[in-house]
Amino acid sequence: MRSEFDLIRRYFIHxxxxxxxxxGDDCALMAPSPGLELAVSTDVLVAERHFFxxxxxxxxxxxxAAVNLSDMAAMGAVPRWATLGITLSEQQxxxxxxxxxxxxxxxxxxxGTDWVGGDTTAGPLAVIAVTILGEVPPGLALxxxxxxxxxxxxVSGTPGDAALGLRHLKESLPMTAEDRRHCLDRLETPSPRVxxxxxxxxxxxxxxxxxxxxxxxxxxxxxxxxxxAVLELSLIPRSPAxxxxxxxxxxxxxxxxxxxxxxLCFTAPPQAAPDIQAAAARAGVTVARIGxxxxxxxxxxxxxxxxxxxxxxxxxxHFRKA
Ligand code: ADP
Ligand code: MG
Numbered sequence: 108m109r110s111e112f113d114l115i116r117r118y119f120i121h122x123x124x125x126x127x128x129x130x131g132d133d134c135a136l137m138a139p140s141p142g143l144e145l146a147v148s149t150d151v152l153v154a155e156r157h158f159f160x161x162x163x164x165x166x167x168x169x170x171x172a173a174v175n176l177s178d179m180a181a182m183g184a185v186p187r188w189a190t191l192g193i194t195l196s197e198q199q200x201x202x203x204x205x206x207x208x209x210x211x212x213x214x215x216x217x218x219g220t221d222w223v224g225g226d227t228t229a230g231p232l233a234v235i236a237v238t239i240l241g242e243v244p245p246g247l248a249l250x251x252x253x254x255x256x257x258x259x260x261x262v263s264g265t266p267g268d269a270a271l272g273l274r275h276l277k278e279s280l281p282m283t284a285e286d287r288r289h290c291l292d293r294l295e296t297p298s299p300r301v302x303x304x305x306x307x308x309x310x311x312x313x314x315x316x317x318x319x320x321x322x323x324x325x326x327x328x329x330x331x332x333x334x335x336a337v338l339e340l341s342l343i344p345r346s347p348a349x350x351x352x353x354x355x356x357x358x359x360x361x362x363x364x365x366x367x368x369x370x371l372c373f374t375a376p377p378q379a380a381p382d383i384q385a386a387a388a389r390a391g392v393t394v395a396r397i398g399x400x401x402x403x404x405x406x407x408x409x410x411x412x413x414x415x416x417x418x419x420x421x422x423x424x425h426f427r428k429a
Contacts, residue, residue: 108201111227118208123221125187135223137188143242146184150174154233164203166295167235168210173299174318175239176218177369180304181316183249184241186220191237194230218301249304249373253313254332256402258374261311261383263300263392265346266321267358268293270365280355286348297369303394306386307373314373320364325372326406326420332374335405338398340416363408363418374400 108114115130123129128136139145152174154160158167172189179186191211195204215222220239272290274280282290300316307314315328321343329336343362352358375383380396387394398408408416 108195108197108199108204111229114195114201114204115227118204119191119222119225119227121212121216121222123223125219126221126223129221129223130225135188135190137223137240139187140242142245144245144248146179146182146241146243146248147238148175148178148182149236149238150178152235152237160198160233162295164199164206165210168207168212169214169296170210171207171235171237172211172214172220173297174369175237176214176220176299176301177297177316177318179239179241180299180301181249181314181371182241182243183247183304183308183314184243185305186215186218186239186241186301188221188223188240189215189237190223191225191235192228193225193236194228194232194234196229196231196233199233218299243308247308249307249311249314251313251315251328251331253311254328254334254374254400255312255376256334256400257376258312258400259377259380259396260325260336260338260372260374260398260400261394262317262321262343262370262372262397263303263387263394264368264370265344265349265393266317266368266370267349267362267365268346269297269367269369270361271349271352271358273365273367274361280352282348283351286351289346289348294367297367299369300371300390300392302390303371303387303392306390307371307375307383310379310382310386311373311375314371317368317370317372319366321368321372322363322408322418322420328372328374329400329406332400335401335403336398336407337401337405338408340408341411342395342397344393344395359416359418
């Protein structure tokens, strides 16, 4: 592989139309919009833990950007700038770097986000650390802590599809070609719900993006808001691919606790429902009401027969698992 500097010059320099000074100096220089707040978020992906070494590098590049864009979506922020810290070993090789960089750039560019810098280091394990910066008008960011008793709980998309795709890869679960494509697309190239997050800014009381499982991430939102929730399993939307796995043991776990959905879970007062449906339609996303926020601390999920289900409101915890 060529030197660090040649790699940067060849693969990591892209037009950055919203940036005063991009890759090449000691720092990038950006001019934030006057009066707006900066939203900043970082995510780290580790090989063999968050992605397989043999994942298609273009798709991995896209996903590395998408998981960060999803944090912007959850906050109702407009993503503007991103940096990439990456360790590379000889194992990856240049075609990998080329494809990864194209994917990373393409995903950012489709959201008008400039790739403005980063760090490139040789390392034994591929680690991908992305920082993203966005903008939001003061006071309008969608925090986790705003949920109120009486709110309804909503989720976008069909949770569990990425986890179903992962299970298919790990256990060769039988699936139609169409379902397989759908689930692997959800796993490898999630669609950050940026437009939905922006549209929800003055509608939703609280929001979080679902990366570690629906119940776990909703649990974080409820914790931050100091409230409880009552949900119904039958209200949680399932994709055709998931519905065709009705006989699969543990499909509920995929829907409730599967990771990597990158959907939005949010709460809003009941009278906001028409506005939410309209906002989702404009954003090209489906949304569904799955329950209600309560004043106590209870967390209850009812099965279709109306019985409380025995589920853990915990998702994937990297430290616990390790
Ligand atoms: P320094 O040693 O001053 O930190 P580097 O030699 O690490 O600078 O980087 C030189 C330039 O290349 C910087 O502008 C940096 O932002 C950019 N750069 C390095 N790695 C990446 C990367 N993975 N993606 C984008 N830009 C990068
Ligand atoms: Mg320097």
